[in-house]
Amino acid sequence: MYKYFLSSCLVAGALLIAGLSNHAYSSEVIYYPRSTAKIDPHIDFILEVLNAALRQFPNKYLPQPSNEHYPQSRAINETTSPTGRLDLLWTMSTNERENNLIPIRIPLDKGTLGWRISFVTNKKRDLLKQVKTLIDLQKFDAGQVHDWPDTEILQSNNLNVVSSSTYEASFKMLEVNRFDYFPRAIFEIWGELAAHSASPLEVERHIVLHYPTAYYFFVSPRKSAFARDLNSGMERIVADGQFERIFQKYHRESIQKANIKRRTIIELSNPLLDSQKLPFNRQELWFKP
Template sequence: MSGSVAFADTTFIRYPRPAAKVDSHLDYVNELLTEALAFSPRKYQLLPSKATMQQGRAVHEMKNGTGEVDLLWSMSTDEREKNLIAIKIPIDKGLLGWRTPFVISENRQMFKAIKTLRDIENYSAGQELDWPDVKILENNGLKVEKANSYEALFSMLEAGRFDYFPRSVMEIWKEQEVHASKNLIISQDIALHYPAAYYFFVAPAKRQFAEDLTNGLEILIRNGQFERLFLKYHQSSIQKAGLKQRTVLELQNPFLNPANMPLSRTELWFKP
C-alpha cells in the first residue's frame, strides 16, 4: 500500500529521448538534476519520451502542452525563452559557445593559416537543421550544410559533403571516442566562439517543477556542488582543447539578447 502512496505523490517529468548513439551531456545533466531535485519537497521521476525527438519537435510539444515532453536542456534563443520557462542558470557555463572543428584527417592543416572569420567563408560547416547554431553561423556569413539527423553529420563530413563540423568543447572529445572508426580528427588551429547559454527549459504547464528545479540549482551554486560537478565532467575537455593556443574567431549571436543573460553573475561563466 505504501508503494502506491509514494507513486501517487510522484510527478513524472519527461525529457526528449536522445537520438545520438551516446549523448555526451546526459551523465552530467542526470547528476545535476538528481542533486538539484534532492532539495525539492516534492518527488519527481524523470523519464525519456516514448520516441526519439529532435529539439524543434521537443520545443513544439512543450509549448503546446501535449505532455509528451516537460523538460529540455538546450542552447537558448530569445524565441525559446519567450515560449518556454527558461531556468537562467547556464549549466554549461557558456562552454557550448566554444567550438572546435572536426575535419577529415587529410585536412588537418586546413585551418593553419586562418586568422579571421573572413578566412573561413569559403569553407562549409555541417549542422543539424533545427539547431540554433545554423542561424548563428549563417548570420555571420558562413556556409552551412544541413542534415536531418545528428548521426548523419559524421558520415557526411567523412564523405566530403562539407569541410568541418564545429562541436562544443564539452562534446567533441566524447564524440571522437564514439566515432573513432571514422576518418575524422579534431583540428588544433582554430576555435569559434559565440555568446551562448545552455539552459534547462520547462513546459509552461509545469511551473511548480521549474520553481523546485531552480531552487535546487541555486542551492548547488551556493554550496559549491555546481562548480564541482561542472569540473568533474568538463575540466579534462577544457584542458585538452587548449583554447589559449588556438586562433579564436569571434561570432555574433543575434538570436540571444545579452540583456536577458545573467552575465553579472560572473561565477556562472567559463573564461579560458
C-alpha cells in the same frame, strides 16, 4: 494474545507497504526527450545535475526519458504545446525559446557551448591552419543540423553552412566531404570523438569559434510549479558548490584538451539571443578561458 499480536503486525505491515507504495507513486513524473544520438556523450552530466537539483525536494519529482527519440525541433514543440508529451529539455537559449518556454537561467555549460572547435577528416587536419579571421573562414563550408540554432548563427556571420537532417547524418556527411568542418562545443567534442572512433575524423587544432550563448534547462509552461522548484534546486547546488564540482568532474579534462589559449579565436555575433538576458553579472556561472 499471540493471534492478536500477529494480526496487529500484519495490519501494520500492510499499512506500511501501502504507505510506501503511495509515497512512491506520489512523485510527479517529469518527461524529458530521449536523445537521437547513437551515444549521447553528455547525458550523464545533465542527469547528475538534474538529480542533484531535484534531491532538494525529496521524492517530489521523478525524471523519465520519453519512450521515443525526439529531434530538437520536435522536442521543443512537444514541450511548448499545451497537450505536449514532454515537460523538460536542455538546449541552447534563444529569444524565441525563452519566450515560449520557462528558462532556468543557470548555464549548465557555463557558456562553453559558445566555444566551438571542429571535427575534420584526418586528410584535412591542417585545412584551417592559415585561418586568422572570419573572412578567412568564409572560404570553407561548415556542417550543422538543420534545426540547430548554430546553423542560423553561423549563416548570420556570413559563413557557408551545409545542413543535415540529423545529428548522426552530420558525421557521415563530413566523412564523404560534403562540408569541411563540423563545429562542436568544447565540452561535447571529445565524447563525440570517442563515440565515433571508427570514423576517419579528428579534432581540428588551430581555431576556435566563440559567440555568447548559454545552455539551459527549459520547462514547459504547463509545469510552472516544477520550474520554480527546479530553479530553486539549481540555485541551492550552485550556492553549496555542488554544481561546480559536478561540472569539473565531467568537463575539466575536455576544457584542458581544447587548449583554447593556443588557438586563433574567431569571434561571432549571436543574433538569436539578446545578450542582456544572459546572467553575465554572476561571474561564478561562467567559464573563463
